[in-house]
Amino acid sequence: MTFKYTKDHEWVKQEGDAYVVGVSAHAAEQLGDVVFVELPDIGKSFKKGDDMAVVESVKAASDVYAPISGEIVAANQAIVDDPAQVNADPQGAAWFIKIKPSDASELDALMDEAAYKEFAENS
Amino acid sequence: MPSTLKKTPLHDLHLSLGAKMVEFAGYDMPVQYGLGVLKEHLWTREKAGLFDVSHMGQAFLKTTEAGLGEDGAHEKIAAAIEALVPGEIQKLKKGGARYSVLLNEKGGVLDDLMITRPVRDDGQGMLFMVVNAAMKEQDFALIEQALEGRARLEIAADRSLIALQGPAAASVVAGLIPEAGEQKFMTMRPYDWDGVYLLVTRGGYTGEDGFEISVPNEHAEKLANALLAHPDVEPIGLGARDSLRLEAGLCLYGHDMTPETSPVEANIAFAIGKRRREEGGFPGAARILNELQDGPARLRVGLRPEGRAPAREGAEIQSVDGKTIGVVTSGGFGPTVGGPIAMGYVDGAYADTGMEVNLIVRDKPLAAFVSDMPFAPHRYHRG
Numbered sequence: 001m002t003f004k005y006t007k008d009h010e011w012v013k014q015e016g017d018a019y020v021v022g023v024s025a026h027a028a029e030q031l032g033d034v035v036f037v038e039l040p041d042i043g044k045s046f047k048k049g050d051d052m053a054v055v056e057s058v059k060a061a062s063d064v065y066a067p068i069s070g071e072i073v074a075a076n077q078a079i080v081d082d083p084a085q086v087n088a089d090p091q092g093a094a095w096f097i098k099i100k101p102s103d104a105s106e107l108d109a110l111m112d113e114a115a116y117k118e119f120a121e122n123s
Numbered sequence: 124m125p126s127t128l129k130k131t132p133l134h135d136l137h138l139s140l141g142a143k144m145v146e147f148a149g150y151d152m153p154v155q156y157g158l159g160v161l162k163e164h165l166w167t168r169e170k171a172g173l174f175d176v177s178h179m180g181q182a183f184l185k186t187t188e189a190g191l192g193e194d195g196a197h198e199k200i201a202a203a204i205e206a207l208v209p210g211e212i213q214k215l216k217k218g219g220a221r222y223s224v225l226l227n228e229k230g231g232v233l234d235d236l237m238i239t240r241p242v243r244d245d246g247q248g249m250l251f252m253v254v255n256a257a258m259k260e261q262d263f264a265l266i267e268q269a270l271e272g273r274a275r276l277e278i279a280a281d282r283s284l285i286a287l288q289g290p291a292a293a294s295v296v297a298g299l300i301p302e303a304g305e306q307k308f309m310t311m312r313p314y315d316w317d318g319v320y321l322l323v324t325r326g327g328y329t330g331e332d333g334f335e336i337s338v339p340n341e342h343a344e345k346l347a348n349a350l351l352a353h354p355d356v357e358p359i360g361l362g363a364r365d366s367l368r369l370e371a372g373l374c375l376y377g378h379d380m381t382p383e384t385s386p387v388e389a390n391i392a393f394a395i396g397k398r399r400r401e402e403g404g405f406p407g408a409a410r411i412l413n414e415l416q417d418g419p420a421r422l423r424v425g426l427r428p429e430g431r432a433p434a435r436e437g438a439e440i441q442s443v444d445g446k447t448i449g450v451v452t453s454g455g456f457g458p459t460v461g462g463p464i465a466m467g468y469v470d471g472a473y474a475d476t477g478m479e480v481n482l483i484v485r486d487k488p489l490a491a492f493v494s495d496m497p498f499a500p501h502r503y504h505r506g
Contacts, residue, residue: 032362033161035456036431036463054485056433058160058456059362083431 003091004107005116006067011091012110018073018098023055023064026120028090032057034083039075039097046070048106053096055086064096068106074098131177132283132343140358148256150178153360160362164458167329167367171289172359173350180259181279181337184266186248188273196248197240203273204238204250207266209386209405211396218242220309220324223394224386225262230407231382232389233265234258235374239311239324251311251322253284255376283343288333291355293504296334299349303334307506319346325504328364330371330497332504369464370457372425372496378436379423379452379466387414388468390423421449422474425494426465426482432489433463434482440467441481441488448473451482459499466496
């Protein structure tokens with residue numbers, strides 16, 4: 001399964017009829033040591049671009065935005081309990097939430113791996 | 124990166140050590156190296172961290188009312204600088220360093236600084252000063268203007284400043300200069316290191332034992348490399364410098380102190396000498412002496428959020444019944460504490476240790492309490 005990315009450095013990956021969301025390895029590297037994560041409640045709905053989660057490093061706080069509109073169907077308590085996982089495995093074990101899309105066509109606007117790589121290098 | 128940024132003499136070394144560089148006070152400075160902020164912080168508390176603080180302003184202030192080394196020369200230069208700061212400089216011992224503040228006429232803090240009296244007899248009548256990078260031009264202009272006819276300021280732009288901080292710092296420095304390892308906290312001694320004139324002060328900005336070493340620019344890299352050669356020493360960036368000083372409860376000028384805050388409000392009244400409290404004679408003395416007597420309207424306090432979420436600079440502080448009582452001026456995560464820590468100003472009535480307050484983070488109240496500082500115990504070498 002392939003990753004797609006937003007310009008705000010979230011990644012999205014399909015899993016059944018929902019999508020897993022996290023922050024990119026590039027973003028995790030830029031953030032530095034993550035010390036705090038706040039995730040939305042299951043059942044909450046967001047529009048694309050809404051701030052839905054917070055990640056804080058020693059240096060600063062950053063918002064995590066909803067990459068697509070939809071309803072939260074899962075949240076990864078493991079990264080709340082151990083925020084350092086976000087640095088250790090940002091595109092694997094340290095996923096943030098799973099969202100059930102209200103408009104799957106929004107996925108089309110996201111970048112693929114190659115486009116994101118170029119975007120991240122130049123941003 | 125804009126080419127207008129200034130560079131310290133250690134700039135090439137930072138790049139070769141893999142530093143991530145950021146703008147700070149007009150300089151291109153390392154915010155972190157390969158270890159990252161968290162590990163750099165912990166390394167400094169466990170072993171020794173090397174910091175380039177060459178962007179700070181160093182200067183020598185010399186009396187023009189007496190010759191250096193003459194009888195009464197120290198008293199002349201001390202009287203001159205005491206017109207600008209509330210510290211006891213007259214009775215500062217030879218070779219002693221003192222933390223002080225430059226004040227405006229309203230008793231507000233224009234900058235915090237270190238003032239050191241030379242140890243040598245032939246240096247009496249001179250003071251060595253270190254001020255903040257962002258404030259140095261303003262500070263030096265103020266001092267020159269205010270002390271015209273009494274003293275001459277010689278800005279030491281030809282000198283770099285390297286800090287070595289942490290429990291291993293003394294043994295590392297002693298490897299280069301055996302006598303420096305014997306220095307007590309807040310003393311400065313001059314040394315000839317391999318033909319290089321160093322001024323070594325025991326102290327720093329992390330709460331750990333350590334040293335700040337003033338070195339001629341052309342020898343700064345050689346000194347840094349000599350210190351970094353020790354396996355206990357890692358280079359540390361500005362990120363960890365900030366988390367270390369926050370845990371140590373130390374003010375960052377421009378954030379935790381501004382021209383509007385007095386040293387009493389800033390909870391650094393220890394910097395106001397006993398004789399100065401009786402005599403006054405420093406800018407804003409009326410306000411400051413009044414605050415010493417009656418207590419300040421607001422006070423800088425430590426804050427410990429109850430959960431894991433950090434509260435950052437600018438977060439509003441509320442009483443538990445929702446009244447605005449102050450603002451966070453520095454906040455983040457304390458790696459040694461293992462949780463969020465902050466400092467800020469609260470109304471005097473809410474400044475008692477243990478007071479429950481709320482910090483407004485992302486529009487939500489975050490439970491916190493007023494805490495004693497430092498958050499991580501100081502480990503200075505008082506000898």
